[in-house]
Amino acid sequence: MTSIDVARRCGVSQSTVSLVFSGKAKGRISARTEAAVRSAAEELGYRPNAAARALKTGAARAIVLVVPDITNPFFGGLLRGAQTAARAAGYAVALIDTDNDREWGSASAEALRAGLADGLLLFEVDPPPRAEGGEPIVVIESESRGHPSARLDVEGGADAALRHLLDLGHRRIGHLASGFDLPTFAARAAAVDRLVPAPVARATTDLAIDAARVAALELLRDHPDLTALFCDDDVVGAGAYLAARELGLRIPDDLSVVGFDGLDISRVLDPPLTTVIADGAELGRVAFELLSVLLAGGQPRSRVVEVALDVRGSTGPPRG
Amino acid sequence: MTSIDVARRCGVSQSTVSLVFSGKAKGRISARTEAAVRSAAEELGYRPNAAARALKTGAARAIVLVVPDITNPFFGGLLRGAQTAARAAGYAVALIDTDNDREWGSASAEALRAGLADGLLLFEVDPPPRAEGGEPIVVIESESRGHPSARLDVEGGADAALRHLLDLGHRRIGHLASGFDLPTFAARAAAVDRLVPAPVARATTDLAIDAARVAALELLRDHPDLTALFCDDDVVGAGAYLAARELGLRIPDDLSVVGFDGLDISRVLDPPLTTVIADGAELGRVAFELLSVLLAGGQPRSRVVEVALDVRGSTGPPRG
DNA sequence: TTGTATGCGTTATCAG
DNA sequence: CTGATAACGCATACAA
Numbered sequence: 152m153t154s155i156d157v158a159r160r161c162g163v164s165q166s167t168v169s170l171v172f173s174g175k176a177k178g179r180i181s182a183r184t185e186a187a188v189r190s191a192a193e194e195l196g197y198r199p200n201a202a203a204r205a206l207k208t209g210a211a212r213a214i215v216l217v218v219p220d221i222t223n224p225f226f227g228g229l230l231r232g233a234q235t236a237a238r239a240a241g242y243a244v245a246l247i248d249t250d251n252d253r254e255w256g257s258a259s260a261e262a263l264r265a266g267l268a269d270g271l272l273l274f275e276v277d278p279p280p281r282a283e284g285g286e287p288i289v290v291i292e293s294e295s296r297g298h299p300s301a302r303l304d305v306e307g308g309a310d311a312a313l314r315h316l317l318d319l320g321h322r323r324i325g326h327l328a329s330g331f332d333l334p335t336f337a338a339r340a341a342a343v344d345r346l347v348p349a350p351v352a353r354a355t356t357d358l359a360i361d362a363a364r365v366a367a368l369e370l371l372r373d374h375p376d377l378t379a380l381f382c383d384d385d386v387v388g389a390g391a392y393l394a395a396r397e398l399g400l401r402i403p404d405d406l407s408v409v410g411f412d413g414l415d416i417s418r419v420l421d422p423p424l425t426t427v428i429a430d431g432a433e434l435g436r437v438a439f440e441l442l443s444v445l446l447a448g449g450q451p452r453s454r455v456v457e458v459a460l461d462v463r464g465s466t467g468p469p470r471g
Numbered sequence: 472m473t474s475i476d477v478a479r480r481c482g483v484s485q486s487t488v489s490l491v492f493s494g495k496a497k498g499r500i501s502a503r504t505e506a507a508v509r510s511a512a513e514e515l516g517y518r519p520n521a522a523a524r525a526l527k528t529g530a531a532r533a534i535v536l537v538v539p540d541i542t543n544p545f546f547g548g549l550l551r552g553a554q555t556a557a558r559a560a561g562y563a564v565a566l567i568d569t570d571n572d573r574e575w576g577s578a579s580a581e582a583l584r585a586g587l588a589d590g591l592l593l594f595e596v597d598p599p600p601r602a603e604g605g606e607p608i609v610v611i612e613s614e615s616r617g618h619p620s621a622r623l624d625v626e627g628g629a630d631a632a633l634r635h636l637l638d639l640g641h642r643r644i645g646h647l648a649s650g651f652d653l654p655t656f657a658a659r660a661a662a663v664d665r666l667v668p669a670p671v672a673r674a675t676t677d678l679a680i681d682a683a684r685v686a687a688l689e690l691l692r693d694h695p696d697l698t699a700l701f702c703d704d705d706v707v708g709a710g711a712y713l714a715a716r717e718l719g720l721r722i723p724d725d726l727s728v729v730g731f732d733g734l735d736i737s738r739v740l741d742p743p744l745t746t747v748i749a750d751g752a753e754l755g756r757v758a759f760e761l762l763s764v765l766l767a768g769g770q771p772r773s774r775v776v777e778v779a780l781d782v783r784g785s786t787g788p789p790r791g
Numbered sequence: 792t793t794g795t796a797t798g799c800g801t802t803a804t805c806a807g
Numbered sequence: 808c809t810g811a812t813a814a815c816g817c818a819t820a821c822a823a
């Protein structure tokens with residue numbers, strides 16, 4: 152089923168069909184001819200071949216989004232935001248989950264170079280290999296020389312969360328940190344180091360409940376004087392709840408906890424977790440917006456998406 | 472940067488380069504020539520153009536996975552399982568999130584017909600439009616005439632969960648059901664209707680915490696005699712916890728709750744939610760396996776993935 | 792073992 | 808307003 156079949160079907164040339172389907176019919180093809188072509192195509196079930204179009208035009212009208220862990224609901228929101236915006240602009244989005252494996256990320260760069268994708272949305276620290284500067288790449292939650300970025304106001308969020316704890320009177324604040332060496336986590340750590348009286352008790356963990364539980368257990372055992380925990384992510388916060396439960400610590404009476412991201416999981420914890428709410432979908436939307444400017448030949452300015460501290464039941468004054 | 476450039480670079484013909492990169496060099500191209508081609512390609516940073524290859528061969532070596540809500544972590548696991556298997560087989564996976572909108576789903580069928588994808592993994596009930604039978608489509612968690620399916624043993628899981636409640640002595644068991652008209656949910660409802668003494672108290676809800684909370688509130692107010700709740704999904708179960716908390720009902724003393732899926736969220740609830748554990752990643756893996764058989768021209772048998780009831784703290788004997 | 796020639800389905804240029 | 812015709816980059820049958 153090709154444009155030639157359609158052309159034959161309604162007695163026009165193949166190029167006429169092409170004109171109609173590439174939206175360039177306006178003012179060149181008569182309305183009657185166009186209607187005839189469309190209805191013939193409809194009857195035959197014709198769809199323009201994407202591969203041929205991509206080959207000819209050099210544009211695939213598709214982008215790829217690379218995330219480290221699609222299992223974390225934050226990235227679900229991110230994808231949805233990006234996909235909604237992309238769809239509206241006529242782009243498809245392919246999602247690559249690297250499963251926290253740096254190598255996989257660069258595999259996606261190949262998709263770009265292979266012509267399958269017109270641009271990349273990277274939630275990864277590694278600048279793509281061979282980046283000669285001109286490639287349509289937007290980095291999310293990281294800073295890469297040369298590429299525009301979309302990021303959350305992590306500093307602002309972490310500051311707000313920590314000040315909230317300090318205002319409540321906490322001084323011995325532990326940091327349950329992500330083990331990943333990404334700017335977004337570095338910013339959290341920097342805020343902690345800046346605001347919390349030294350020395351900071353810190354443990355690192357994967358962003359998974361069990362790992363966080365173990366790390367929290369260790370941190371709380373090594374530092375029984377801690378009155379509050381700042382967690383790099385709500386999932387980590389959930390792990391901290393598990394650890395607190397095991398140790399017989401009540402939240403917030405014995406231990407205050409703050410999380411980051413505002414995932415669903417933070418709301419079903421008991422008590423609800425005080426957390427920094429980050430709008431993943433908005434971040435995805437903004438990232439695509441930057442990319443589409445890039446694809447249009449423009450030079451977008453990096454953008455920062457605001458976050459907001461939501462004070463819920465997991466924080467209170469330290470015990471007497 | 473095309474195969475012609477590479478050919479020129481090392482003084483061979485374009486077809487030689489093609490042979491090397493399509494893996495058909497064995498026994499046809501001398502080792503020395505092949506090495507020369509590869510190193511020239513390396514220097515030039517050459518990648519075969521995917522669009523041209525797809526156009527010529529008629530295969531894109533990509534599939535698309537359609538899910539209703541990537542925000543639900545279950546689908547994250549599903550994607551990861553499918554993607555891992557696909558990668559191993561040399562396929563890329565594009566993810567389309569329909570955001571519970573049936574229409575979007577069929578948009579993905581267009582990707583197939585447009586030649587961007589070689590096959591479809593559909594987590595949707597709608598049989599694709601114009602399915603003439605021969606299209607490489609695998610449906611997940613649904614039964615479609617003509618297409619092989621990968622599904623969870625939902626009946627078995629629901630049976631186990633309900634029998635567990637019945638064994639504990641519960642008789643007045645409410646059903647917090649998904650509002651979506653999908654086979655996977657119909658199977659849950661069927662199990663409830665089969666095992667629970669009539670009349671069954673049932674409320675339907677979206678698979679979102681707030682919606683579930685509201686539905687649970689209503690159900691529990693209308694039927695104060697309920698001693699247990701069977702929830703179609705852990706997210707719904709989490710909403711039930713919120714409602715119980717609001718109504719001052721203790722779990723499991725005043726109300727037993729069981730969920731479905733075994734998401735992270737079920738483990739951080741207090742007490743941990745008794746739930747039917749479904750391995751989304753395995754389901755994704757199996758689905759891709761079926762699709763790859765289909766793509767190879769075979770006729771795969773539909774497969775069922777086992778689930779397991781995990782009894783945790785949210786279920787106990789009814790009061791009094 | 793390697794090179795030549797051709798076509799995949801589309802878009803784009805140019806005549807008519 | 809419409810129709811020939813030439814690429815796009817690769818794979819492959821066939822010739823050498």
